[in-house]
Amino acid sequence: MRLCHRMSELMEMLIRRGFLWQSFEIYGGMAGFIDYGPLGNGLRRRLENLWREFFVINERAVEIDTPTVNVEEVFIASGHAESFTDVAIECKKCGKVFRADHYIKEKLNIEADCTIEAVKEIIEIYGLKCDCGGEFGEPFHFNLMFTTSIGPGKGKRGYLRPETAQGIFIAFKRLLDYFRGKLPFGVAQIGRAYRNEISPRQGVIRLREFNQAELEFFVHPAEKTHPQFKRYENEVVRLVDKFDNEHEITLREAVERGIIAHELLAYFIGKTKRFLIEAGVDEKRLRFRQHKDDEKAHYAADCWDAEALTSYGWIEIVGIADRTDYDLKRHMEHSGEDLRVFVQFKEPIKVKKLKIVPDLKKLGPVFRKKAKAIAEALERMDVKDANVEKVEVEVDGEKIEVSRDFFSIEEVEETIQGEKIIPHVIEPSFGLDRITYVILEHSFDKDVVDGEERKVLRLKRWMAPVQVAVLPLLSKEEFERVALEIVEMLRNAGIYTEYDDSGSIGRRYRRFDEIGTPFCVTIDHQTFEDRTVTIRDRDTTKQVRVKIDELVNVLKELLSSEKDITEFGEVFRG
RNA sequence: GCGCGGGUAGUCUAGCCUGGUAGGACAACGCCCUUCCGAGGCGUUGGCCCGGGUUCAAAUCCCGGCCCGCGCACCA
Numbered sequence: 258m259r260l261c262h263r264m265s266e267l268m269e270m271l272i273r274r275g276f277l278w279q280s281f282e283i284y285g286g287m288a289g290f291i292d293y294g295p296l297g298n299g300l301r302r303r304l305e306n307l308w309r310e311f312f313v314i315n316e317r318a319v320e321i322d323t324p325t326v327n328v329e330e331v332f333i334a335s336g337h338a339e340s341f342t343d344v345a346i347e348c349k350k351c352g353k354v355f356r357a358d359h360y361i362k363e364k365l366n367i368e369a370d371c372t373i374e375a376v377k378e379i380i381e382i383y384g385l386k387c388d389c390g391g392e393f394g395e396p397f398h399f400n401l402m403f404t405t406s407i408g409p410g411k412g413k414r415g416y417l418r419p420e421t422a423q424g425i426f427i428a429f430k431r432l433l434d435y436f437r438g439k440l441p442f443g444v445a446q447i448g449r450a451y452r453n454e455i456s457p458r459q460g461v462i463r464l465r466e467f468n469q470a471e472l473e474f475f476v477h478p479a480e481k482t483h484p485q486f487k488r489y490e491n492e493v494v495r496l497v498d499k500f501d502n503e504h505e506i507t508l509r510e511a512v513e514r515g516i517i518a519h520e521l522l523a524y525f526i527g528k529t530k531r532f533l534i535e536a537g538v539d540e541k542r543l544r545f546r547q548h549k550d551d552e553k554a555h556y557a558a559d560c561w562d563a564e565a566l567t568s569y570g571w572i573e574i575v576g577i578a579d580r581t582d583y584d585l586k587r588h589m590e591h592s593g594e595d596l597r598v599f600v601q602f603k604e605p606i607k608v609k610k611l612k613i614v615p616d617l618k619k620l621g622p623v624f625r626k627k628a629k630a631i632a633e634a635l636e637r638m639d640v641k642d643a644n645v646e647k648v649e650v651e652v653d654g655e656k657i658e659v660s661r662d663f664f665s666i667e668e669v670e671e672t673i674q675g676e677k678i679i680p681h682v683i684e685p686s687f688g689l690d691r692i693t694y695v696i697l698e699h700s701f702d703k704d705v706v707d708g709e710e711r712k713v714l715r716l717k718r719w720m721a722p723v724q725v726a727v728l729p730l731l732s733k734e735e736f737e738r739v740a741l742e743i744v745e746m747l748r749n750a751g752i753y754t755e756y757d758d759s760g761s762i763g764r765r766y767r768r769f770d771e772i773g774t775p776f777c778v779t780i781d782h783q784t785f786e787d788r789t790v791t792i793r794d795r796d797t798t799k800q801v802r803v804k805i806d807e808l809v810n811v812l813k814e815l816l817s818s819e820k821d822i823t824e825f826g827e828v829f830r831g
Numbered sequence: 832g833c834g835c836g837g838g839u840a841g842u843c844u845a846g847c848c849u850g851g852u853a854g855g856a857c858a859a860c861g862c863c864c865u866u867c868c869g870a871g872g873c874g875u876u877g878g879c880c881c882g883g884g885u886u887c888a889a890a891u892c893c894c895g896g897c898c899c900g901c902g903c904a905c906c907a
Contacts, residue, residue, distance in 0.1 A: 273842055273858075285881060285897045337907070345905090394832085401907065419907080455832065455905050463906075554907060707868060730866060759860085763868035770868095779867070791867080798868070830867065 265568060267701045268460065270712065271297070274772050276697065277461065289457030289465030291690075296772055299722025299753065301693045304536055305447055305470065307720070308687065311532045312472045318443030319435065323424025325449055326405060329414045331423050334591035335584060336555050337402060338416075344376050346393045357396055361385070403451050403465075417451035422684060425473045426584045429596050440598055440680055441476040447689075459569050461694045468689040474521070475680040477600060478582065481519040489527025495544040496561075516547075518559045518579060525577050525685045529563055533575070536692065537717045539699040542566035545577075556583040565695040574691045582679040589679070601675035611640045612669045613648070619663050627652055635664055643668070696720070700773060706798055714773030715796060718816045724753045725812055726769045730781040732758045740780045743790065743805065747778075750809045752816070770795055776812060776822075791829045794822040801826035 271277055275294035279286045293301060313320050332338040344357040357376040361367050365383055376396040379385065386392055402419050406412030418424070425432070425444045436442040447470045457463040490509040497503050498516050506514075508523040517523045526545055534540050548560040556578070563575035585596045615632040624631055634650040647660045700715045718724070727744045729736035737758055747754040755774075757765050762779065769777055777793040783802070784790055790808065791800040792815075803811050803826040811825045 269842060279898085282898095286899085288898070339907095401905095452906080457906095458900090460899090556907095709869070711869080728867095732866095761868085761870065762866060763870085765869090766867080767869045781867075793867085800867075 470687040481521040483524040497546040537696040597677040713770040716773035718775040800829040
C-alpha cells in the first residue's frame with residue numbers, strides 16, 4: 258500500500274505534498290508502479306528539458322519518438338528475447354538461481370529445450386541437483402519483458418520495450434538519410450520502458466514501468482573522439498574501475514592511462530557529470546563505476562555507470578555504454594537491410610593493380626557465343642602474377658581454361674573513394690525516475706530559522722516545480738487583488754507561479770520551503786504606498802524590496818542564475 | 832520466488848495479547864482574530880488493506896490474498 262513502511266521523513270513529505278504516490282492505491286496497489294503527483298511530474302519535466310538542452314540541442318543530435326509496443330522480431334534481433342525468456346531453476350537449499358539451459362548443458366552436456374516441461378523432465382530423469390547437493394524447485398519463467406498481443410484474436414506477439422534504444426536502431430536508415438549520410442550524429446529518445454521485475458523493491462528505485470532518456474551517438478569505429486572533449490578534459494571525476502580501484506583524476510588522464518577506453522566515453526562521462534550537478538545531484542555523492550566483465554549487458558564493450566549515494570546506498574542512475582556495432586549488425590542480419598554507412602576517405606586511395614584485358618578479336622572466333630561472358634569473367638578476376646600462362650573461368654557453371662593468347666595483363670591504377678562501415682554507438686542512458694529521486698534526496702535539508710526547525714528542499718532554482726509563490730500578507734480584499742494581478746503577470750511571463758492566502762505568513766513560507774519553491778513574493782502594507790513587493794529567498798530567508806514593474810525581469814534573472822537576492826533590491830527587514 | 836516483521840484518517844500513532852463505543856497529534860478546509868517566518872479561538876472533513884471463516888459481536892482471533900520493510904536470490 259505504501260511506498261515504504263518505515264517511511265523516511267523525505268518519503269513522507271513527497272507523498273503528503275504530491276510529488277509521488279503509490280499507483281493503483283485504491284485497489285490495493287501494485288509494486289513497481291508509481292504515480293507522479295503534480296510536483297513530482299513538474300520536477301521530472303524540468304529534468305527532461307535540461308536533458309534536452311545538454312544531449313540534444315547541444316549536440317549534433319535529434320530527438321525522435323517510437324512505439325513502446327514492439328513486434329517480436331525487434332527483440333529477437335536485439336538479443337533481448339534470448340536473454341529475457343529463459344527458464345530458470347532455483348536450488349531449494351542454497352537458493353542459487355541458474356539459467357536452466359546453461360546449467361543442463363554444463364552438467365549433462367544436453368541441449369535442452371527452453372520450456373518448463375522439458376527442463377522439469379530432464380531434472381527428473383537425470384536427478385539433477387545443485388552443486389551444494391540441494392534439490393531444485395519447480396522451474397519458472399524468467400521473462401523480464403511484458404508480453405502482449407497485437408491485433409484481434411491470438412494476434413501477433415508483441416513486447417513492451419525494455420529500453421527505448423531499439424526504436425532508434427530500427428529507424429537507423431531513415432535517420433542516416435536525415436543526417437545526409439554523415440557521421441557522427443546522435444539520436445535521442447525520452448520515453449517509457451518496461452521490465453517485469455521479479456520483485457521490485459526499494460520504493461521508487463526499481464520500477465516495472467520507468468522513464469528513460471537515451472542518446473545513441475553513432476560514430477565511425479575508428480573515430481571515438483568528440484570535437485568538444487576539451488570542455489570536459491580537465492574535469493576531475495571520481496572513478497571506480499572494474500578492478501575496484503578508485504581514482505580521482507581528470508578525464509584526459511583517465512583516457513591517457515587507459516582507464517576509460519576512449520575519448521568519446523570520457524566526453525559523455527564529463528557531460529553527464531555536468532548535467533547531473535546542474536540538475537541538483539550532489540557532486541560529493543556522485544561517482545562513475547565501470548562494469549566488471551561479467552556484469553556487462555550482452556551488447557556492451559565497455560560501460561560506466563553514474564552512481565549516486567542515497568539512503569539505499571550507491572545506486573545506478575546513468576549507464577554510459579559503448580555498444581559497438583552490436584545492435585546495427587544484429588538488425589542487419591535479421592532484417593536483411595544494409596545499415597552500413599559509406600564513408601568517403603579524405604584522400605581517395607590509389608591502388609596499383611594487375612588487370613586482365615581480354616582480346617575479343619581472338620576470343621570471338623574460338624568461343625563464339627560464350628566469348629562475351631568469358632571476357633567479362635576475365636575482367637572480374639584478380640591476378641597476382643603478371644606472367645601467368647593460363648587461367649580458368651567459370652561461365653554458366655562450365656569451367657573453361659583460357660590461355661595467355663586470349664588476354665594480356667596490364668598494370669592499372671584504381672582510385673577507391675571510401676568504404677562502407679557499420680557505425681559504433683556510444684549510449685548514455687538516463688534513468689529519469691531515479692535521477693528525480695536522487696535530486697529530491699540530495700536537496701532535502703533541515704535548518705533552524707528563528708529557533709524553529711524547518712524542512713527545506715534546496716532544489717536548483719530553475720528545476721523547482723513551483724518557482725514563485727505569491728502571498729498577500731493579509732487576507733484582505735485589496736491585498737488579494739494585487740496578489741492575483743501579480744500571479745497573472747508572472748504566469749504570463751512563463752514562470753510557474755502559485756498563490757496562497759491560507760494561514761499565517763510564516764506558515765506559508767514553510768510550506769513553500771518544503772516543496773523547494775525558491776522565491777516568495779509578498780504583498781504588504783508598503784505595496785500600496787510605492788508599488789513595491791518583497792522577494793524572499795528560500796535558502797537564506799532574506800528579503801528584498803522590488804518594484805512590481807521590475808518583478809518579472811528580476812525573478813527571471815534570479816531563476817536562471819545563482820545570484821544573490823540582495824543584488825536586486827534594498828534589503829527588507831534583514 | 833523463499834524467510835522474518837508489518838498494514839488503523841493526508842501523515843504519524845494509541846487500541847490488538849485479554850473480541851463489545853476506534854482515541855490523540857500534526858496536516859487540510861471554513862469562519863473569527865492577527866500579520867514577515869509552522870501564533871490563537873470556534874467549527875468541519877476524514878480511518879481499521881482486501882476477501883473468507885469463527886462468534887450474538889472482529890481493528891482485535893484463524894485462513895487466504897494484496898501491499899510495504901528487511902535478509903537471501905534476481906536486476907539482461
